[in-house]
Amino acid sequence: MINQNILSLKQSSTLLINEKVKELRVKGQEVSHFGFGQSPFPIHASIVAALRENAENNHYLPVAGLEKLREEIVLFLKKHQNIKTTKESVFIGPGSKELLYQSILIFDAEFLIPKGSWVSYIPQIQSKGGMYHVLETNFENDFKLTPEILDTFFKSEVVKKQTVLILNSPNNPSGAVYTKEEYKALAIACRKYNVVVFSDEIYSQINFSESYSPSISAYYPEKTIVFGGLSKVFSAGGYRLGYMILPNELQALQNVYKSLFSETFSCVSSPIQFAAIKAFEYHIDLQNYVATSAVILKNISEFIFKELSEVKIECTKSEGAFYMLIGFNLHKAAILKLGISSSFDLANYVLENYNFAMLPGVDFGFKKEELFFRIAFVDFNGEKVMNAYGHDKNIDTIFIKENAPNVFFGVEKIKTFIADLNS
Template sequence: MINQNILSLKQSSTLLINEKVKELRINGKEISHFGFGQSPFPIHTSIVAALKENAENNHYLPVAGLEKLREEIVLFLKKNQNIKTTKETIFIGPGSKELLYQSILIFDAEFLIPKGSWVSYIPQIQSKGGVYHILETNFENDFKLTADNLNAFFKNKAPKKQTVLILNSPNNPTGAVYTKEEYKALALACRKYNVVVFSDEIYSQINFSESYSPSISAFYPEKTIVFGGLSKVFSAGGYRLGYMMLPNELQALQNVYKSLFSETFSCVSSPIQFAAIKAFEYPTDLKKYVETSAAILKKISEFIFKELSEVKIECTKSEGAFYMLIGFNLHKAAILKLGISSSFDLANYVLENYNFAMLPGIDFGFKKEDFFFRIAFVDFDGENMMKTYQKNQNIDTNFIKENSPNIFNGVEKIKKFVIDLQC
């Protein structure tokens, strides 16, 4: 008999759309792929070199992770995210996704998910038969959770267990970044209701105006668990290495985490951990590399925002990561006339008729009738783009058309869809 909680899950939307687009392209379709969020830039050569140097290391490492790596992460957090901690609070796992999942398993809690959150939070909770609540957010605030939203929830609900709030900034799917002031207000509300926070900071250095994004742990250090890793900032999704930082007030959970890790993944691949040391040393050339990638992504996001806004597509303002939520609610009447009433059906319609791949809002905590969709603007040759950008840092429409044609053509396709709706 199969566990019904697991049986009810479907394949991750992001991975599923990636496979579907690959299949369509093999069959000759020219798909503009805005559905999958993987960094388009190559892994920095210094990290690759470190991996090669340690390829023969076949030893099991400590369950919590390589000591030298945890020490480097402590220094990285202090210098590059203004978070002070010690190596004893750091745990290494096979991606922040897995560390989040193991944390969800450990906490006997009710989980609070802001509307406009990463696709895997809810399925991970569902897999253990857990309870979750979608917290209301709004487009005008780029779907960021506010203290008022949190207060409204607790005013209307009486959770029976400890509550855990999962926050993500820079945000997937919106690209929004929480400010220090917003975090200060949220911290007060979290403290008032004794909320534990899982702070997913996997995109922290991919910030379009600063070298890193604020962390709620600076204002709510006692009960914030911070998650990060290699996949986004360092373009190393396939390396599968993440870290988490336990706050001082939750240090009693150290042995609980170690016990669960030891009975599941044991430890992260040895060569990968040694390579990660080089990443988290974050030397000047690597830091500049990350800053350049963020600068390119910023220009692309601004281009998309301008072009889509002109045809009355609602767009969140990306301030980091490589995502944007776009909405067709201003064209809802015309879409309903097509016989389409859900974001899932509209995503399929646009893919089949306009060769444009995007993910429906229902996967991110929205109601099925909300016509919001996540787009990831990474369908370009990152290596070539970076070389060209270093020669000419003026990214205008012609630059995007020449160096990221899939992005340019994709924007034209989705604009054509809107124009066709008006005919």
């Protein structure tokens, strides 16, 4: 018999849409791919060189990770993320996604998921038969969690176990970034209700106004576990290397984590760990590279926000990462006339009829009738765009049309859909 918790899972929506778009493109269809969130920029040459230099290293490394790498991450976090920790508190795993999953397995808890959260949190909890609560957030606040929402939850729900809140900033799917003030207020609420926080900071340096994004661990250090990695900031999704940091009050879990790691993935690939040292050394060329990618993404997000807002599509204000939530709720009456009442059906309709791929909000904790969708604005050749930006620092509509045509014409397809709805 198959574990029923596993049997009920479906393939990750982000990976599924990516495969579907690839199939359509093989068939010759020009699909604008706003469904998959992978950094469009090439991995920096210094990291590739470090991987090449260590390609022959075939040794098993310590379960917690290479000591030199953990030391480098400690320095990186102190200097570039304002997080203080020790190498003993850092664990290396095959991607932050896996480390989050292992943490979900370890904690016998009820999990709190703000509406507008990454697609894999809930399925990971479901896979172990865990209990979760989706916390209601709203568009006016870019779907960010507030202390008032936590207060409402704890006053209305009988919680029988430890609670674990999963936060993500910069946020996938909204692009929102929590401010220091917002985190300070949330920290007070979390302390009041004795909440453990899993802080997913995988996009931290992809921030459109600062060199890094605030961390709730600065204000709630005793019970915040921080997660990060190579995939987004360093454009190295395929390298599959993440890290997590245990706070002081949870140091007793060190052996629990090591035991589970030793019985599952053992350790991350040796050459990848050595290459990651170069990434987390974060030399000035690499800092400039990441900063340039953030500037490009910021300008593309502003272009999309302006164009879609003009046709009465609700858009969250992206402040980091490479995502935006867009809503068609102001056009719901016309959409209902098409016989469509759910975000899943509308996503399929737009893909089949307008060759525009986006992910339905139902995958991110929204009710099926809420017509919100995540778009990832990375369907462009990052190397080409970066080179063009080096010659012309002005990213306007003409620049985007010439250098990121899939983004430009994708936006045009959505505008055409709206025009057709109202014709």
